[in-house]
Amino acid sequence: MTKDVSTERKILEAAREVFIQQGMVGARMQEIADRAGINKALLHYYFRSKDMLFERVFMETLQSNGPVLFGILGKEMPLKEKLKQFVEHYVELMKNNPFMPLFVINEISRNPEKLFGKIGSQISQVASGLNAQLKAEADKGTIRPIEPVDLISSIMGLCVFPVIAKPILRPVFGLSEGDYDEFLERRKKEVPVIIWNYLTDKSTNE
Amino acid sequence: MTKDVSTERKILEAAREVFIQQGMVGARMQEIADRAGINKALLHYYFRSKDMLFERVFMETLQSNGPVLFGILGKEMPLKEKLKQFVEHYVELMKNNPFMPLFVINEISRNPEKLFGKIGSQISQVASGLNAQLKAEADKGTIRPIEPVDLISSIMGLCVFPVIAKPILRPVFGLSEGDYDEFLERRKKEVPVIIWNYLTDKSTNE
DNA sequence: AAAAAATTTAACCAAATGGTTAAACCTTTC
DNA sequence: GAAAGGTTTAACCATTTGGTTAAATTTTTT
Numbered sequence: 074m075t076k077d078v079s080t081e082r083k084i085l086e087a088a089r090e091v092f093i094q095q096g097m098v099g100a101r102m103q104e105i106a107d108r109a110g111i112n113k114a115l116l117h118y119y120f121r122s123k124d125m126l127f128e129r130v131f132m133e134t135l136q137s138n139g140p141v142l143f144g145i146l147g148k149e150m151p152l153k154e155k156l157k158q159f160v161e162h163y164v165e166l167m168k169n170n171p172f173m174p175l176f177v178i179n180e181i182s183r184n185p186e187k188l189f190g191k192i193g194s195q196i197s198q199v200a201s202g203l204n205a206q207l208k209a210e211a212d213k214g215t216i217r218p219i220e221p222v223d224l225i226s227s228i229m230g231l232c233v234f235p236v237i238a239k240p241i242l243r244p245v246f247g248l249s250e251g252d253y254d255e256f257l258e259r260r261k262k263e264v265p266v267i268i269w270n271y272l273t274d275k276s277t278n279e
Numbered sequence: 280m281t282k283d284v285s286t287e288r289k290i291l292e293a294a295r296e297v298f299i300q301q302g303m304v305g306a307r308m309q310e311i312a313d314r315a316g317i318n319k320a321l322l323h324y325y326f327r328s329k330d331m332l333f334e335r336v337f338m339e340t341l342q343s344n345g346p347v348l349f350g351i352l353g354k355e356m357p358l359k360e361k362l363k364q365f366v367e368h369y370v371e372l373m374k375n376n377p378f379m380p381l382f383v384i385n386e387i388s389r390n391p392e393k394l395f396g397k398i399g400s401q402i403s404q405v406a407s408g409l410n411a412q413l414k415a416e417a418d419k420g421t422i423r424p425i426e427p428v429d430l431i432s433s434i435m436g437l438c439v440f441p442v443i444a445k446p447i448l449r450p451v452f453g454l455s456e457g458d459y460d461e462f463l464e465r466r467k468k469e470v471p472v473i474i475w476n477y478l479t480d481k482s483t484n485e
Numbered sequence: 486a487a488a489a490a491a492t493t494t495a496a497c498c499a500a501a502t503g504g505t506t507a508a509a510c511c512t513t514t515c
Numbered sequence: 516g517a518a519a520g521g522t523t524t525a526a527c528c529a530t531t532t533g534g535t536t537a538a539a540t541t542t543t544t545t
Contacts, residue, residue: 080522098302102503103501111523113504114504114522114524115521117505122503122504123502175388178443178444178447179385182381182446185446185447188447188450193450220462221452222448222452222454223462226440226441226448230436230440233436234433234436234440235436237388238435241384242428244395245402246427246428247403248428256428263429266477267433267473267476270473270480274476309532318492320493320494320534321493323534328533328534329534
């Protein structure tokens with residue numbers, strides 16, 4: 074049916090689904106082949122081994138999202154605006170790929186070294202740029218002084234948690250699928266508010 | 280050597296380590312047996328199957344932490360104080376069990392129904408108590424109106440993310456183990472500030 | 486000392502799984 | 516139309532893994 078799509082592409086799409094939902098360990102080559110509408114022999118004909126296939130899928134996953142997302146943090150733009158755009162993009166991205174964050178975190182935890190060589194340096198660069206902006210603003214007194222790790226962790230934690238913990242949160246708080254969608258949509262507005270409040274807070278933090 | 284410790288206990292400890300680090304799928308019965316200092320036959324003699332062993336470990340993990348932690352939210356206590364205590368306990372808990380949050384999230388994602396019957400209802404109860412307090416405070420005008428999901432997600436997200444994303448954050452921001460420890464320690468103070476600022480914020484959230 | 490329970494040894498089984506192979510069969514390319 | 520490359524079929528292999536079994540040995544209980 075979908076004959077115009079290259080077989081390689083079909084395989085990669087299928088592999089992506091299976092890997093993301095089952096993780097590297099749980100994924101089965103047979104299932105990937107089935108879902109791609111081909112057989113195991115052909116699967117190995119294209120990608121010699123499970124490891125090589127996984128490597129490819131994992132890197133594609135990172136490279137197709139990381140740069141756009143963290144690119145926002147590197148742009149010339151007021152902090153407040155960066156914040157809004159980043160959160161908007163990030164939440165939307167995860168709404169469309171709910172399994173992705175857990176997948177990425179898991180696989181990086183399984184094999185931390187591999188990652189850093191490939192994309193870690195790029196992010197580090199963005200981070201140092203952000204660092205400069207934060208220092209400058211803090212010196213002007215616009216925001217409180219803050220370390221980049223603290224800021225990034227806060228933003229990402231606020232965005233990611235609702236997505237990865239959905240299977241817990243939804244039943245516990247008795248939310249329907251629709252409710253949960255509203256909840257995620259609400260995050261797009263609220264997370265920037267939370268962060269901005271914190272950054273521009275005047276009270277002593279006793 | 281550790282002969283006074285019951286074999287069952289030794290097994291459960293070993294299983295806990297292996298399950299938490301490798302997940303249910305990745306864990307190997309042989310490795311559990313080895314780490315417990317016994318053999319596979321005896322392992323199956325105590326716990327008939329991998330599933331039963333896992334079930335036991337998983338439930339112990341939840342039950343030994345969940346109640347204490349979420350109990351704090353159910354206590355009669357000013358919100359601000361609850362916040363402080365919860366974060367303090369939560370971060371400390373995760374500093375001592377860094378693999379736990381990812382493990383719990385993963386296994387609940389793998390099998391959401393199983394959980395809810397056992398501990399979901401307790402937490403729901405706590406949640407409704409918290410809900411009442413939030414409504415009361417909001418009516419008094421002490422805090423802005425907020426849904427429990429929003430609050431809990433924010434707090435937990437802010438605490439959990441630095442722990443589960445450590446393998447990414449540490450290299451990217453070039454932090455030593457010591458630095459990272461400081462960072463986590465800092466969270467204990469900062470997370471309550473972030474949340475409290477947000478709750479008591481007066482500005483319009485445009 | 487006898488009985489019961491815990492533990493080891495070691496061989497074994499069945500199922501799942503990643504991977505291979507060789508032959509045949511299409512489909513595209515030249 | 517021949518050559519080359521993509522695709523299927525189907526059998527096959529080696530390894531891993533959860534789990535079993537039976538007998539022997541050690542430890543604990545009575």
